[in-house]
Amino acid sequence: MAKLSVRNLSKSYPNGDSGETEALDNITFDVEEGELLSILGPSGCGKTTLLKIIAGLLEPDEGEVLIDGKVVEPGHNRVGYIFQQESLFPWRTVRQNVEFGLEVSGMPVEERKKRTDEILKIVGMEGLDDHFPHEVSGGQARKTEMARSLILSPDILVADEALSNLDAQTRNHLQEEFLRIQEITGSTILFVSHNVDETVFLSNRILMLSNIPAKVIAEYKLDLPRPRTRTSQACLAYRSQILDVLRVEQEKAMSLTRQKQSASI
Numbered sequence: 001m002a003k004l005s006v007r008n009l010s011k012s013y014p015n016g017d018s019g020e021t022e023a024l025d026n027i028t029f030d031v032e033e034g035e036l037l038s039i040l041g042p043s044g045c046g047k048t049t050l051l052k053i054i055a056g057l058l059e060p061d062e063g064e065v066l067i068d069g070k071v072v073e074p075g076h077n078r079v080g081y082i083f084q085q086e087s088l089f090p091w092r093t094v095r096q097n098v099e100f101g102l103e104v105s106g107m108p109v110e111e112r113k114k115r116t117d118e119i120l121k122i123v124g125m126e127g128l129d130d131h132f133p134h135e136v137s138g139g140q141a142r143k144t145e146m147a148r149s150l151i152l153s154p155d156i157l158v159a160d161e162a163l164s165n166l167d168a169q170t171r172n173h174l175q176e177e178f179l180r181i182q183e184i185t186g187s188t189i190l191f192v193s194h195n196v197d198e199t200v201f202l203s204n205r206i207l208m209l210s211n212i213p214a215k216v217i218a219e220y221k222l223d224l225p226r227p228r229t230r231t232s233q234a235c236l237a238y239r240s241q242i243l244d245v246l247r248v249e250q251e252k253a254m255s256l257t258r259q260k261q262s263a264s265i
């Protein structure tokens, strides 16, 4: 368990002849030990960019990432990452995918097997360990990815749209599984999503990002007991409050696009 701090992160990408795409604009926030913080933001606003910087996979132009108050440099491996696209190795079984990180670290076979058994059990994949990724459902594949990240006992877990592309029923089930697994592991989690209902169900806190370049525009602390009922008055009240802010942001983005289009005519 650890605390994550993000300080004044900014990032632009080169954009052909037309200069730069500014993706992140001075992003600052903390995720407390054991907290599940969700980030909600419009498509293309910079969420994956933010997670990659936090995980040390990408360098920011400005700002820094701290774990337990100490600055971490790009290339650090203290963050477990559940990727936006499915990223299991198709030629390895569920077990071989999950133990991949331990294999790379050189852990002896017996110890590795014991740890893999434990994690497979936690995520509920123990009976499917000899299946290949194409032989499991979309939900089971996501659980395998979760196990592959958790096996390294990361200080922080970041999940990029971890439960997208699943049918509603599987998604709801996996949200509950996600909370159950967090309760067992005590992980500090940063969870990116497009889905307002999902973030209200899961989070201790939600940060909302603006359209690109991403800035933090709102924060919601969800003082709701668990287990939560998705249709409770309290959940629905947060949902409607958040959707109102998102609608305003969407309208701003559309009006900006119209201005740009008319300027280029």
Ligand SMILES: Nc1ncnc2c1ncn2[C@@H]1O[C@H](COP(=O)(O)OP(=O)(O)OP(=O)(O)O)[C@@H](O)[C@H]1O
Pocket (backbone or CB within 6 Å): 013, 014, 021, 023, 041, 042, 043, 044, 045, 046, 047, 048, 049, 050, 084, 212
């Ligand atoms: N390697 C890159 N080179 C140039 N531009 C990039 C690169 N990666 C991302 N971008 C641009 O930066 C912006 C933010 O991208 P990012 O993937 O972080 O958004 P996102 O919020 O994760 O989007 P989505 O919700 O669709 O997953 C987008 O405009 C994207 O086109």
Ligand SMILES: [Mg+2]
Pocket (backbone or CB within 6 Å): 047, 048, 049, 084, 160
């Ligand atoms: Mg993304």
